[in-house]
Amino acid sequence: MTDETDQDAFTKLDRFFEELRLEMRANPELAVRLVKAIGAEVSFEGTLAVKLVNPRELAITSDEAGFRAAFAAMTLADIKTVLKAHNLASAVDMKGLQAPELIDMAYRRAVAKAAERNV
Amino acid sequence: MNTDGNRLIMSANIVAIANLKGGVGKSTTTVMLADSLAYHFGLNVLVVDLDAQANSSQMLLTEQGVHAASEQGKGTHHLLGQFLEGRKAMAGPFIMPNAVSIEELRAAEMKSERLGWISALPAHPQLRMDELALEEEWYSRTGTPTTLSEALARHFQNAFSDLLPLYDLILLDCPPHLSPLSRAGLAVADVFVIPTLADAVSSWGTKQFMSWVGENVRADLVNRSFSVITRFKNTNYARQTRSELQNVYLKDIWFGPTIPESVQVLTAMDRPAADSYDTFRGKYGKMRGDVRVLAEEFVKFVHARKWNESFTKVRT
Structure with missing residues (x-):
């Protein structure tokens, strides 16, 4: 049961990051803001x-x-x-x-x- | 120049842009008026910055320009130093003769066809420190804030008297509180431009300004005042507040145009560099009509209320 729940959570997280990745690709301004927010340099x-x-x-x-x-x-x-x-x-x-x-x-x-x- | 009891009166075109409240657009209004009066009416304008925040100076000259001016011995803090040291009052040596950013004015000057110009007696942040030093010195000799502001007003009056034939208008950008400098500036002004916002706290600040200056500086302040509502956001609340200001609380004051909240104005006040010029149209963009009307209404006000003088348009 626990394994199934973890699996479910990872699936949902994968989906979340996939949506985020797609949005960042479509919206470079957002991508830049997010990358800067984690302290990375952007070129x-x-x-x-x-x-x-x-x-x-x-x-x-x-x-x-x-x-x-x-x-x-x-x-x-x-x-x-x-x-x-x-x-x-x-x-x-x-x-x-x-x-x-x-x-x-x-x-x-x-x-x-x-x-x-x-x- | 003459006196009326203890009150100083100058007979020239000295305009104080003032309000006790900060953040109401005094410096922006000063620069818009200077630009538009020089551009549309061909006037020779001197902007005197009495505010240690030096905002109108930065808008005209850039921050680097303000520091460069100070290094060249220019600025209102030198005028204050002159007073502190008991030297003869002279403002001329402290003026930056070129504070123009409008291309049409510069181009005409290059062809020796000057038609409208802006000079600046800029402020520098050092002004506040010098004013504090002056206050300490003055009060240690049993002087009072009132005697200091009166003595400073006499110094300004003498310093500006030599300038009167050289300029059509002297605009004093006053700081948002009743410091000795501010009081002196108010005392030598002929008329007052009072920028305000359409909100409750700004209405209170304007009311306090009218009350204090009316009682202590100009008994006929109402007749000498031109108010401008700035940074107007077109909401029900703002429309109601503006209506109350114009129709009830300040109904006897001449109102200029309402200046809308605008990114274009913010951009116009941020000169790219001291050697940057733009056309009037380029600088003010969609706001250029508002800025033109500001000057037109001010000229009507001046003509009707004070100088019996009519400025003529030289550009559309």
Whole structure:
């Protein structure tokens, strides 16, 4: 009887984690929040990076090389999207700049903003 | 400039943005007014930050800019130091001449076609420590809070008198309590912009402000006040509270537009960097109409109530 109950509990837990895994795959924002909640470091690639990277947070948790690597794989349009979404640059600021110049700006401003807010 | 008994009166366009309660949007209203008056009416505006929290200074210059300004000898704490050391009152040397973040203003300046500008006499967190040191020094010589605030008001009056021909408006962002600095700022102001929220505690704070300033600073405060309800959440409760404020408790005060709660405003107040510029449309986004109306209503108020002066629109 006890074995059967344990078996039943494990089955239910398997089902629970399977649902969680499926939801995390479908909802990367949730996945990032959960992974951060258990204290793990998160890195991003491709389109997911554009959606989820927080430059100010990255400026604190990563070194400069790591910061630049996170942006290096992005297109010019994606870099602009990230900078605008995180209020690190206006359209006026970014006009005519190429990716390396934008990444320089992103790093400089993210470090400064993070320093303003960090206790 | 003249005096009326012991009360100081300045004949120029000095506006105190004030409320005894904190968190009602004083600094945000100060910056929105400065931006919109400079942009839409082409005014030359000086923002004087008397609040040691330095929020309007950070919004205009960024935090790094505030520290850089202090290192360059700029800021209201230097004005206080001047008073403490008994030196001649002069505010000019402590002003950051460029606190503009609006691209159209910068672009016009680059073409030597200045049409609207913002300068700042910024605050620095050091201001609070200097004010405390001043209070200790003053009270040790049997002075009182009232004599200190009166002496400071005279110092401000003298310091600002040289600036009056240079600016169309001087906006004083006052701290949310009755410190000597705050009282001095209120004493030299011609008119008052009173931001408030549509909730009970903010109504109490506004009532206390009207009562105290009306009795101690301006007997005709009601005629000189322009109130703005900020961060408005469109709920039944907020609508009822706003209606009571506008139609009952503060019915004789000129109300500007109600500014909705908005992430766009929060973003607009977080300048990306001291060398960052944005168009007025880009900075305020969907809120730009509200910010424009804020300036338009304020100009109507000024024209009707005080200066018999009419500012003309230069941009739409």
